[in-house]
Amino acid sequence: MRVALVSDLHLAGPEDPRQARFLAWLGALRADRLCLLGDVFHHWWHWDDRPFPQYAPVVDALASASIPLVVLPGNHDFHAPAFFARVLGATTGATVEQTWDGRRVVLAHGDHVDRSAGYRALSALLRGRAFAAAVDAMGPERAWGFLGRLGGHGDVRPSPVLVQAQEEDARRRLSQGADLVVYGHTHAPGLRRWPEGVYLNLGDGVRHATWGRVEDGEAFLEGA
DSSP, X not given: OEEEEEOOOOBOOTTOHHHHHHHHHHHHOOXXXXXXXXXXXXXXXXXXXOOOGGGHHHHHHHHHHTOOEEEOOOSXXXXXXXXXXXXXXXXXXXXXXXXXXXXXXXXXXXXGGOOOHHHHHHHHHHTSHHHHHHHHHHHHHHHHHHHHHHTTTSOOOOOXXXXXXXXXXXXXXXXXXXXXEEEOSSOOOEEEEETTEEEEEOOOTTTTOOEEEEETTEEEEETO
């Protein structure tokens, strides 16, 4: 089995060169499964369970690829998995566990390790009904601009504290029986092979242009 994994592309519409590169990459991809581990889209509008029109080329390309999808929520595109589950039959969840070539794999965006009060409060606000209703009332054009400004540029520098927290969390999951743990979120690409198992951070498509590949049970970090 050959699996491709990406996260933190922060795609921002047809004029975004990252989106053009992703579409080219997807067109050439040969894989048995594609895993999107959050923040693939810089922001996501959930009105009527539809994406922004600016993401239509990406949605169409994913549909045309006919590759089984796993879609996890990031802190920017947490409404996206519901759409892809309904429209393309994607497997979703805050954490997804699967078995590939006999290896137990744990997938998550990775922001769950941030237990700071500020991050928790902001996350609860942005995912709440009141904020969703306010954004929906804007309509697609105004909401696109508002959420784009709110989300910044996506060029996040890795936080050493979060990088360490992710590694500690990955080691805990490996000690509990996982063979491979894959996260994103920190924009800190890395592949760690420890005695208890393998940890892969996918990095990002903003600064590093990295992605993950798991083939015949072996993990690789591509583009590093």
